[in-house]
Amino acid sequence: MDKKLGVYICACGGNISDYVDIEKVKEAIKDEDCVLLARTTMFACGDSNQKDMEADIKENNLSGIVVASCSPKLHLTTFRSVSERAGLNKYNYVHANIREQASWAHSDNKQGATEKAIHLVKAAIAKARFAKSLEPTRIKSQKSVAVIGAGVAGIKASIALSNMGDTVYLIEREGEIGGKLASLGKIFPGNVKGGDMVERLNAEVKNDEKITLLTNTKIKECSGNIGDFKIKLQETKSGESSPDSEKEINVGSILVATGFESYNPNVGEYGYKEIDNVITLPEFRELLKNGKEGKNLIFKNRKVSDIAFIYCVGSRQVKGENKYCSRYCCSAAMQSSLDIKEQFSDIQVYHFTKGVRTYGAQELKYAEASRSGDIFIQFPDKEEPVVYSEKGQTLVKVKDILSSKKEVEAAVDLVVLVTGMVPDSDKSVGSLLKLPRGRDNFFNEIHMKLRPVETVIDGITIAGTCQGPKGVMESVNSALSAAVKTHSFVSKGELELSPIVAYTDANTCEWCGACSEACPYNAISKNDIGGKTVAVINKTTCKGCGMCLPVCESDSIELTSFTNKEIESMIEILAN
Amino acid sequence: MTRIDPKFGMRLKRYGAFDYDACYNCGTCTSVCSLARKGEEFPREMVRYSVTGNQEEILSSLKPWLCYYCGECSTNCPRSANPGELMMSLRRWLTAQYDWTGISGLLFTSLKATIAALIAVAAGVILFAVFMNFDTEAILKYGHYFEMAAISGVFAVILLPNLIRMWYFTIIKPGFKVPIKSYIVALKELFIHMFTQKRALGCDDNQKRWFEHFILVIGYLTLLFTTVFLDWFGTSSLPVIIGGYIVSAIVFIVTTDFVAGRIKKSREISRHSRPSDWLFVIWLLLMGLTAFIVRVAIDTDILKDSFWIYMIHLTVLAQWALIIVPFGKWTHFLYRSFAIYFSKLTSK
Numbered sequence: 001m002d003k004k005l006g007v008y009i010c011a012c013g014g015n016i017s018d019y020v021d022i023e024k025v026k027e028a029i030k031d032e033d034c035v036l037l038a039r040t041t042m043f044a045c046g047d048s049n050q051k052d053m054e055a056d057i058k059e060n061n062l063s064g065i066v067v068a069s070c071s072p073k074l075h076l077t078t079f080r081s082v083s084e085r086a087g088l089n090k091y092n093y094v095h096a097n098i099r100e101q102a103s104w105a106h107s108d109n110k111q112g113a114t115e116k117a118i119h120l121v122k123a124a125i126a127k128a129r130f131a132k133s134l135e136p137t138r139i140k141s142q143k144s145v146a147v148i149g150a151g152v153a154g155i156k157a158s159i160a161l162s163n164m165g166d167t168v169y170l171i172e173r174e175g176e177i178g179g180k181l182a183s184l185g186k187i188f189p190g191n192v193k194g195g196d197m198v199e200r201l202n203a204e205v206k207n208d209e210k211i212t213l214l215t216n217t218k219i220k221e222c223s224g225n226i227g228d229f230k231i232k233l234q235e236t237k238s239g240e241s242s243p244d245s246e247k248e249i250n251v252g253s254i255l256v257a258t259g260f261e262s263y264n265p266n267v268g269e270y271g272y273k274e275i276d277n278v279i280t281l282p283e284f285r286e287l288l289k290n291g292k293e294g295k296n297l298i299f300k301n302r303k304v305s306d307i308a309f310i311y312c313v314g315s316r317q318v319k320g321e322n323k324y325c326s327r328y329c330c331s332a333a334m335q336s337s338l339d340i341k342e343q344f345s346d347i348q349v350y351h352f353t354k355g356v357r358t359y360g361a362q363e364l365k366y367a368e369a370s371r372s373g374d375i376f377i378q379f380p381d382k383e384e385p386v387v388y389s390e391k392g393q394t395l396v397k398v399k400d401i402l403s404s405k406k407e408v409e410a411a412v413d414l415v416v417l418v419t420g421m422v423p424d425s426d427k428s429v430g431s432l433l434k435l436p437r438g439r440d441n442f443f444n445e446i447h448m449k450l451r452p453v454e455t456v457i458d459g460i461t462i463a464g465t466c467q468g469p470k471g472v473m474e475s476v477n478s479a480l481s482a483a484v485k486t487h488s489f490v491s492k493g494e495l496e497l498s499p500i501v502a503y504t505d506a507n508t509c510e511w512c513g514a515c516s517e518a519c520p521y522n523a524i525s526k527n528d529i530g531g532k533t534v535a536v537i538n539k540t541t542c543k544g545c546g547m548c549l550p551v552c553e554s555d556s557i558e559l560t561s562f563t564n565k566e567i568e569s570m571i572e573i574l575a576n
Numbered sequence: 577m578t579r580i581d582p583k584f585g586m587r588l589k590r591y592g593a594f595d596y597d598a599c600y601n602c603g604t605c606t607s608v609c610s611l612a613r614k615g616e617e618f619p620r621e622m623v624r625y626s627v628t629g630n631q632e633e634i635l636s637s638l639k640p641w642l643c644y645y646c647g648e649c650s651t652n653c654p655r656s657a658n659p660g661e662l663m664m665s666l667r668r669w670l671t672a673q674y675d676w677t678g679i680s681g682l683l684f685t686s687l688k689a690t691i692a693a694l695i696a697v698a699a700g701v702i703l704f705a706v707f708m709n710f711d712t713e714a715i716l717k718y719g720h721y722f723e724m725a726a727i728s729g730v731f732a733v734i735l736l737p738n739l740i741r742m743w744y745f746t747i748i749k750p751g752f753k754v755p756i757k758s759y760i761v762a763l764k765e766l767f768i769h770m771f772t773q774k775r776a777l778g779c780d781d782n783q784k785r786w787f788e789h790f791i792l793v794i795g796y797l798t799l800l801f802t803t804v805f806l807d808w809f810g811t812s813s814l815p816v817i818i819g820g821y822i823v824s825a826i827v828f829i830v831t832t833d834f835v836a837g838r839i840k841k842s843r844e845i846s847r848h849s850r851p852s853d854w855l856f857v858i859w860l861l862l863m864g865l866t867a868f869i870v871r872v873a874i875d876t877d878i879l880k881d882s883f884w885i886y887m888i889h890l891t892v893l894a895q896w897a898l899i900i901v902p903f904g905k906w907t908h909f910l911y912r913s914f915a916i917y918f919s920k921l922t923s924k
Contacts, residue, residue: 409579
């Protein structure tokens with residue numbers, strides 16, 4: 001073999017060298033075939049070592065690198081970059097994990113750990129011998145994006161994308177934009193009213209030439225992949241659909257911002273729909289707008305002087321499905337209480353909570369409500385308040401955690417159920433785009449912290465409350481974040497995709513469909529090649545996960561850089 | 577079950593509590609209280625009951641009496657909700673609840689009513705003197721009779737029934753079954769605490785205040801005994817005369833320090849004085865001082881020419897015996913010690 005390999009064994013400042021004798025590892029592998037140089041180092045990832053590696057590659061004209069250190073999750077990219085900087089194609093780099101897999105796992109057996117490390121490094125060397133230079137797949141990308149849902153998240157994302165120079169199709173199923181924002185009262189922290197904010201955004205969208213606003217529009221079909229999605233739209237004006245109202249757009253990326261729905265309590269949940277003065281928070285917001293008569297708040301022809309807010313209705317459920325906190329409702333209830341005080345001075349408000357979560361500066365709203373004489377009762381998670389009617393009076397009975405769970409009751413004229421957020425009940429967008437949902441039934445990001453707006457479908461990002469409960473500010477933040485990510489897919493007009501993908505051998509493949517079924521990304525399709533039906537893998541949608549390999553009976557699939565030859569050579573060494 | 581009563585707070589505020597609705601139940605007051613025992617939410621639970629207006633729980637609770645107001649809770653409260661002063665207010669409120677006449681409540685919440693009562697008593701004393709034609713001998717004699725009559729009358733008509741009401745609210749109504757024997761065994765506690773305030777020593781940095789208070793209680797009781805039973809103003813026994821001088825001096829010297837503390841607001845306890853507090857310490861001071869001066873006037877033989885000296889003393893005494901003792905702050909002397917006695921009976 002003509003490969004010239006450099007092998008580096010990392011001490012990880014003792015994390016590895018305390019249990020693995022790295023000098024012994026070096027001795028064991030330095031004479032392996034193709035190994036030109038072998039070194040130990042205190043911190044392979046340290047700047048100085050990275051520079052030494054670059055110099056080694058250049059001076060010795062190395063054609064492959066192996067670093068034996070921690071998990072590739074941590075430093076695979078680091079050392080690939082080192083190779084690149086030294087002018088070596090990064091796919092010639094092979095990583096061996098001798099920390100998580102040797103020193104940490106076998107800290108009770110130093111000799112065994114050292115032996116295992118030697119095997120792991122030798123296996124990596126074996127793989128490195130076969131490593132090839134690879135070039136990323138380049139595909140053309142449309143310089144336009146589709147934003148689905150014109151609520152606050154969708155609108156703000158569209159404006160941001162337009163400002164970055166992208167052509168935006170803003171698609172909204174309703175006739176008006178703004179979504180739920182319009183129904184909100186004062187929004188923290190600017191105290192701007194939802195309606196005013198919608199008006200402003202509406203004007204901004206309409207004056208923006210790069211945004212094409214498509215209201216009363218639904219998505220009918222979606223095909224294609226990152227850089228080249230084809231979306232069929234249908235206008236639903238006046239409920240009729242005709243072929244004329246259909247339209248197709250071609251976009252490089254899709255930003256989904258389909259929003260939430262308010263939880264709709266079941267009949268009888270805290271007396272809802274059974275006792276006539278039990279209403280939900282959105283219903284109460286309407287009442288605040290329309291129920292003022294003189295100095296009084298009037299509900300069903302009666303003056304309201306005591307109001308109970310029951311929190312966490314449809315959220316943090318002990319028995320129900322919705323285990324999550326809906327984040328906005330505590331603050332929304334506080335704001336509602338303050339709005340009550342502003343208009344009606346003699347209304348007493350009771351808050352029955354599961355523990356108030358007015359996080360961050362929203363705590364100020366809590367403090368203000370508390371100062372204004374509101375009564376807060378926290379009830380135990382599993383012993384929710386009971387709303388019942390007695391002698392024409394509506395009573396809320398509850399156990400107060402803060403007075404050793406003593407039972408107390410309040411007589412009120414109105415019970416407001418502080419309802420949380422649930423995903424939009426129209427599931428069509430999610431299923432057309434095949435977006436995965438989490439346990440909470442909201443759309444799932446890839447990683448909450450590391451990749452918070454991307455979905456497993458390349459080129460599709462999510463923003464706002466379709467991803468999970470959020471306040472307005474948080475929705476906007478996530479929308480801006482998703483806009484930046486979406487922009488990155490389309491900005492260059494070209495995309496680089498990882499070359500590590502699977503490919504089939506048309507000579508041996510006898511189409512059986514097993515691989516297509518196993519593929520989680522719909523990357524494998526049935527094709528006719530020279531009169532033969534075979535499986536063909538789409539390079540742009542394949543993620544190189546390898547799920548199709550073990551199910552192929554004729555062994556006709558290979559995965560770039562994890563070929564049978566490479567894997568077998570590694571196994572051979574490990575088994576010795 | 578109790579109905580939440582947000583208006584209770586408004587009523588309680590008339591007894592002095594303020595801003596306790598800033599409380600967010602962090603429990604700092606309980607954690608810094610040197611008297612709170614493990615598992616007890618003292619004093620936080622009383623704050624909670626006040627916020628939710630749970631009068632039933634407060635009325636049946638002895639806890640407010642078990643606090644000696646070191647003020648640590650108020651100093652450390654992150655929301656300046658002032659739990660220490662709340663406990664103080666609850667003691668005033670409870671005093672008003674125990675009092676079957678309702679006069680305590682009136683006097684605690686209305687300065688005007690208090691002043692009117694003081695003036696009425698003073699007018700009564702003057703009228704009495706007029707009626708007696710300012711006969712020094714007779715007035716001195718009846719003054720002495722008045723002392724004895726006031727003590728027994730106030731005790732029988734006001735204090736005893738009120739103590740019985742306290743017992744009913746805190747032991748009988750909540751349903752505690754206490755055998756007679758326990759009542760007798762626990763009597764020891766009652767007297768120890770009545771005379772020594774032992775529990776107050778459990779408060780941090782409280783030794784000086786405890787000592788002053790202890791001296792004052794002993795001094796006051798001895799003065800009461802000397803004037804009423806040993807007839808200090810009438811006696812010719814030298815030991816009694818000297819003893820009287822000493823105890824009356826103790827009373828006005830210690831109370832002077834207390835008054836000064838309230839003026840300087842040097843400690844948490846003296847920071848939020850209500851009219852009832854001023855009245856109590858000032859009248860106690862006046863009692864000691866005027867008694868001292870009266871005896872000085874007797875010994876220097878000027879009393880007959882300066883009869884007004886005795887009139888002032890008698891007025892202070894009458895106001896003390898008819899207003900402050902039955903309806904004012906004096907009652908804490910009884911309620912505190914009985915609270916400890918009762919809590920001994922109800923603890924397992």
